[in-house]
Amino acid sequence: MSFVDKAKHKAEEVIGEVKEKVGELTGNEKLQAEGQKDQLSGNVKQTGDSVKDAASNLGDKLKGDRS
Template structure:
């Protein structure tokens, strides 16, 4: 399940970056802000996935 979640997070970050750039190019501050929000949310989720991976690895090495 972790790989699929990581791909979803990267996709969300990519879509957010595209929205942010589109908003910047078109002069639409709302689209730019929405893109920034999506990009940051995807990044935060990615950090959570990395923390889960680190916890799994710690448990595996402790056994």
């Protein structure tokens, strides 16, 4: 997984946190919900990144063991 993709996914989560807080402070429930959605989406993507990295690392280890 590329560093750029990981950074984008983390940024999505952080932006979601900001939107949620601004929504809370302003009483804007729509913005608050959008922030929660963005956070969830960023978290899911980060989990996918971690799974891909783990699978890649495992594959590299298995290739190394066969050499």
